[in-house]
Amino acid sequence: MKKSKINKSKIIGLSVLLVFAAVIAYFFFTAGSSTTEIPPYVTGDMKMMYEWSKTSPGKELLEQIPCYCGCKFDGHTHARHCFWRDDGTFDKHGLTCSVCFDIAQKTKERFEQGKDLCAIRAEIDQFYEPNKELGTDTPLPAECLQQ
Numbered sequence: 001m002k003k004s005k006i007n008k009s010k011i012i013g014l015s016v017l018l019v020f021a022a023v024i025a026y027f028f029f030t031a032g033s034s035t036t037e038i039p040p041y042v043t044g045d046m047k048m049m050y051e052w053s054k055t056s057p058g059k060e061l062l063e064q065i066p067c068y069c070g071c072k073f074d075g076h077t078h079a080r081h082c083f084w085r086d087d088g089t090f091d092k093h094g095l096t097c098s099v100c101f102d103i104a105q106k107t108k109e110r111f112e113q114g115k116d117l118c119a120i121r122a123e124i125d126q127f128y129e130p131n132k133e134l135g136t137d138t139p140l141p142a143e144c145l146q147q
Contacts, residue, residue: 036088053083066138068128069099078138118144
């Protein structure tokens with residue numbers, strides 16, 4: 001019976017590959033998992049948007065604004081869900097979606113310019129009219145119905 005030689009470079013290469021795969025798998029399965037904090041890899045403007053969307057007035061405003069990226073198929077019912085779930089846990093969807101970020105950013109900017117909720121909602125609804133079939137089922141605020 002002939003003994004096979006073990007190629008040390010192949011074993012090292014396979015070990016490195018397995019460690020790399022484990023690190024990637026850990027990141028994939030833990031990123032955004034039931035944490036009520038913003039993970040450390042979220043930085044810059046994105047971190048600012050996550051912070052704003054979790055506190056007043058961002059939280060309340062984004063709960064009145066639809067998202068038009070199609071995330072309604074993931075159970076989202078308004079733009080805040082792209083950043084935070086109802087139980088206050090982090091949702092990583094906002095990290096990867098330019099539509100979600102754009103809607104939140106426009107909402108924040110218009111609010112800081114002094115526009116009221118109804119004007120902000122009307123502007124976003126009008127801009128995303130071509131995508132209305134993808135919009136979340138976010139009811140129009142009662143005060144906007146009277147206008």
